[in-house]
Amino acid sequence: MQSHGSSPILLSSFGMPLDFIEMRNKSSRPYVMIRRDCSRQTERKALYDCHCHWELAEFWQEVLISYPGDDISQKAASVSQLIRLKREAAGQFGGTYAARRDRIRDCGVITINCPWMVEQHLTRSETLVDLVNMELKPVHEGRACNFGHSTLATRDDMLGMFAAREIRAGESILVNRTATGACGDRDNEACDNCFGPVDASADNHPLDHPLIARLQPLADRSHLDVFTSNESTKTPIKILQQLRVDVFANQNFDTMTLHTIWTRIANNKAGSADPQRGSIDEILPHLPLFNHSCGPNVEWGTDDSSTTISFFAKKNIAAGEELFSSYLDVRGMSHERRTEALWPWFEEACLSSICKREITDSHQQYIPRRSDGISDSQAGVIRL
CATH class of the missing domain: 2.170.270.10 (SET domain)
Structure with missing residues (x-):
């Protein structure tokens, strides 16, 4: 998965939301703070590079609740202003409520074949x-x-x-x-x-299923695909967990596999x-x-x-x-x-x-x- 012209992006190891962990052990707090800050920077950059501005606004609102301050508040306000401008621009194209909403919320990634x-x-x-x-x-x-x-x-x-x-x-x-x-x-x-x-x-790799294996994605050709953090990673993982699949222990169901399945469905539906x-x-x-x-x-x-x-x-x-x-x-x-x-x-x-x-x-x-x-x-x- 790759954003517009940038290096590959991982929202987290498995695309799960990066939680802000409160540690009670004071002695480990400096290390935790550095790690937590790096995680926030990784998620923020991934959302921004993929044009996930709607989810980026939610991200800054969550950070603002945990770490109130003028700097965070300005970042949240800046993204909110960007969304307002996008809403005004998208409204000119008309369409149904769902279509207008998707123009604002849908993001894009360049689809590439997974290196591994x-x-x-x-x-x-x-x-x-x-x-x-x-x-x-x-x-x-x-x-x-x-x-x-x-x-x-x-x-x-x-x-x-x-x-x-x-x-x-x-x-x-x-x-x-x-x-x-x-x-x-x-x-x-x-x-x-x-x-x-x-x-x-x-036990079986989902890409080996004959109904998935026959589908061809449009990959490695600068093709733009819809991507949102919630619908592309978090929701599929929640579904798999409801089906009792341990996505953290089983690499057959990592985020790249899920995205590959999505690109095949999107190109053949x-x-x-x-x-x-x-x-x-x-x-x-x-x-x-x-x-x-x-x-x-x-x-x-x-x-x-x-x-x-x-x-x-x-x-x-x-x-x-x-x-x-x-x-x-x-x-x-x-x-x-x-x-x-x-x-x-x-x-x-x-x-x-x-x-x-x-x-x-x-x-x-x-x-x-x-x-x-x-x-x-x-x-x-x-x-x-």
């Missing part, structure tokens, strides 16, 4: 490819698609979906049914069989509207495996009154042809507008034939000034 991450967590293995192909094997009909190395191949482990046989226009290719749903509140009418506690296994809950973010088992094309040969949609996702062929597809979906509705957009809109997903020009042709015709490639990689989607239910 093992090789198996940096690439997608052939074992994973075989596992996905087993999932795609149908019970009754001949399979319509399989998983393999993409024809786009800008990276060694760039994978994609392919037609396993000839597919007719309008034919159903694949159906994904929701296996697990997670939400913050329980409906009174929900039955116990459909709404139960989650069991966690602390799909959103849909729900009349009761608003926007719903979904992680589908197979949708992230389809590469994007501005001229897709596959479309997908949610079945009526269910969370089932169906994939259909938009045209006749030959056996062995790579299958592409469109991450956004780009119909009617210019090449520059499409590139800007799709930049948060892969931060390079679309590699589809239609876009390559437009680049060739215009004799130049459009590159946005910066990534707008922070999602504007509203908070809601996440389905896995």
Whole structure:
């Protein structure tokens, strides 16, 4: 995890809030004071460098309570003034209350691969490819698609979906049914069989789970991701502790792993509207495996009154042809507008034939000034 142009930042050893410990042993007080002061400086710098101004204001208010003084008071007032200026600037863009709030509270970090991450967590293995192909094997009909190395191949482990046989226009290719749903509140009418506690296994590394291992993050490419101390570190750790996972003893669940999981989810989630809950973010088992094309040969949609996702062929597809979906509705957009809109997903020009042709015709490639990689989607239910 890295802030804008700075060295890697650790909020604390495990991203937990740094408490102000009161020691009764007077003889150790000088050492404790120095250590406590260094901890405060580390947390303050991390919050400031990540633009976590909202949480930085809370930080200074906590310090002010424990150590009242003009210097601390001035720092707290300075950050509060900065937040007021941000609120005024953000208000010009309008939007819902949640959107305006997130513009002020959301912070950003440049996503990098963890320096001590093992090789198996940096690439997608052939074992994973075989596992996905087993999932795609149908019970009754001949399979319509399989998983393999993409024809786009800008990276060694760039994978994609392919037609396993000839597919007719309008034919159903694949159906994904929701296996697990997670939400913050329980409906009174929900039955116990459909709404139960989650069991966690602390023995296996979470990045080895096949539903996480198949997802690719957008890392090491100056990509800006949303980050807040509370939602990115403290809340996930609290959830793990509720699941009886000792995050301090088990390094499988350190903050870098949690952030890596978040970047994979953020880069592969799909959103849909729900009349009761608003926007719903979904992680589908197979949708992230389809590469994007501005001229897709596959479309997908949610079945009526269910969370089932169906994939259909938009045209006749030959056996062995790579299958592409469109991450956004780009119909009617210019090449520059499409590139800007799709930049948060892969931060390079679309590699589809239609876009390559437009680049060739215009004799130049459009590159946005910066990534707008922070999602504007509203908070809601996440389905896995």
